[in-house]
Amino acid sequence: MSHEQRFLRPNVIVEPLVDRFYAWLHTVAPVQASMNLAFRQLPNLESYLQSPQMHVAASNNPDLRGGYFINIAEERADEVRDLVAAIKRDRAPMLRFAEAVMRADALVREEAAGFDLTPLYPRLPDELNGVVEIAYDTGNQPTVRFMEPLAYRSGAYAEQRQSVQLSLEPGVERPFVLSTPRLPGPDKLDLDLALRHGGLDELFAARLRPTTVARLREALEVPDEQVAQLERLLTDAPSQSEDRHIEAGGRVRYYGHACVLLQSPDAAVLTDPFINCDTNSTGRYLLNDLPDHIDLALITHGHQDHTVLETLLQLRGRIGAVVVPRTSRGNLCDPSIGLYLKTIGFNVIEADDFDEVELPGGKVTATPFLGEHCDLDIRGKSTYWVELAGKKFFIGADSSGIDPVLYRYVRADLGRADMAFLGMECDGAPLTWLYQPLLTRPVTKKMSDSRKLSGSNAEQAAGIVTELGAGEAYIYAMGEEEWLGHIMATSYRPDSYQLQQVEVFLGWCADNGVKAEHLLGQREWRW
Known part of the structure; x- marks a missing residue:
């Protein structure tokens, strides 16, 4: 049976880890990873050990969603204690x-x-x-x-920290990735491999092409006692969607959050790839709906919901190049996204503002990104202008319209946008929620609360659309999709300021002849 043809199941969860914590830019890039480990993750683990019950209760309190609480049952506290000891010894x-x-x-x-x-x-x-x-x-x-x-060549970087945990989607939300480490379990396959390991590409290629258990065992260095866990992840039938390619015209598909696929018969561009595995929920596109080859993946910035390694790793063998913004080279709060992704095996193109990247039948131009980063000197952020299949698209992500004249320059250089995709998380988390471990001097709560991870409000979004001359404007779902809660951990009510501002913006669009929607789940445009 080890030589029979197998495919990777569509509902496999892939979690890249470092010292059992979810891997993202600030936990892998060595300077920032050291700061996070010393000043957030380790103190958080020690806090848990003092009161596991408090952490678990807080983790399950909807009012504290997204807080730094460890959601691990008290009976597993000894495993957390062992993790603390290992970190202090090995790191x-x-x-x-x-x-x-x-x-x-x-x-x-x-x-x-x-x-x-x-x-x-x-x-x-x-x-x-x-x-x-x-x-x-x-x-x-x-x-x-x-x-x-x-x-990356110093004692601050250790590939031995890295591993990948695989499991099947249980149909319930995973613990929040910024706080809760992933412990081993009988239903999980833990691969002690560096994130750049080629065996991972062999595994994820099995979504498209059949493989065998024997071949994967060798590629992934799976020991005998874990073969059963590997076999559970495989099936004998492919699951790729038949309509993942197009033969004429153009197509745009919205995959949730800030992830948009732009397609022609000759090329495909994917923005901020963030696609969770298959669950029983409906009304969304999955990894199986992606084309077999993606020419360019565009990364707008390094936050954990836009540079999502669990999705990128699964697509590494299918992406021609990942386009990332060039950073400031050495600023503590601005780690290089390009260096991070290159180190773990991606083909990377770093782009400055108005750099162009060609693709079959079109091109991508990097454009400026304003605000959203708590007023820190972070330059590793970019919006994009995509020209494909006869249309022009503005990919705005979380860029703010605090100075709409910027977008007047974009239009003067690149023309009028047919479709603009924007973020309107206009009351984001405060400075210390994400950046506290990197702050070498404390800030007051009042300072932190005044400096937020906020995108455009209604007036600012209207300014962007006006200056770009966009005929259509689409606001992406700001963590509202239920299957992304493990990373987003957002909780909106009908009266939430963010949703109220979206409604104000949609009203403005209706009054000004701009076709507009607040996206959620999936959406397709064809021409």
Whole structure:
């Protein structure tokens, strides 16, 4: 039976992990991963051990959804205790690196007073030697810049942290990925493989082409005692949709959240890939609906709901290139998305504003992205202008219309948009919700609450559409799809400010002759 043809089941959950925590940009990129491990994940685990009941109760309280509570039953507390011990033992270099970042920041803040910085280099912590540069900006403010490629070669980066956990969709929401580590279990297959391991491509290719258990065992280095878990993930029938390709014209499909597929007979472009596995819910497109080859995957920014590794890993062998925004090279809060994805095996194109990437019968142009990042100096963010199958699309993601004149420049350079896709999470999480582990100096709650992960409100979205001259505008579902709760953890009520603003914007569109919708689940356009 090990040599019979098998396909990967459509309802396989894929969770890339680092030290049992869900892998995303800030938990893999070495500088930021060290800070998150030392100043969020480890303290959170220790808090859980002090009161498992409190964490579990808070995890199941709808009013605390998205909080940093660990949803692991108290009877498994010893496993969490073992995880804490392993992190302190095996990740000591990362923990020292994080402490060194804090000490270096304090040194520079206290000693750099506008004079020569050379005397400070011998006083830097040993963990940062050769990895950082100290500099002043033109306002005479000192800063520490990280040489990221070297950080990937330092003790702050360990591929041994990485693994992939596979299981079958149980039909219930997974625990929130930013807080709850994934423990092993009899119904899970844990692969102790680096995320760049080629065996993963062999596994995910089995969605399209048959393989065998024997072949996968070898490719994935599956031990004898886990073969049964591997076999549970496989089936003898393919599940790809027959209409995943088109033969004429153009097509756009909305897959949920900010994920849009733009297709012609010759090319396919996928934005912010975020497609959960098959569950019993209906009214949405799945991985099986994607074409066999995707020319370009466009990443707008590095947040965990836009650079979604559990989806990207499954598509790595099918994507020609991933287009990502170029970052600021070394800013603590702005890790390189390109370097992150290259390190784990993707073909990456880094784009600055107005760089062009050709594709069969069309092109993609990177365009500026304003706001949404809590007023931090983050440059790794981009909107995109896609020209394909005779139409022009603006992919706005969470970019804000705080200065609509920007989009006037975009239109002057690229023309009028036929369709604009925007985000309107206009009352997002505060600064410390996502960035607290990276803050080298504390901020007050009042400061944090004033600086949010917010996209456009109704007035700002209207400004974008007006300046782009867009004939159609579509607001993506802002975490409303039930199958994305493990990453989004959002809770809206009918009277939520965000949904009220969407309605105001849709009213504005109706009054101004702009065809508009608030998307949810799936939608298709053909021409």
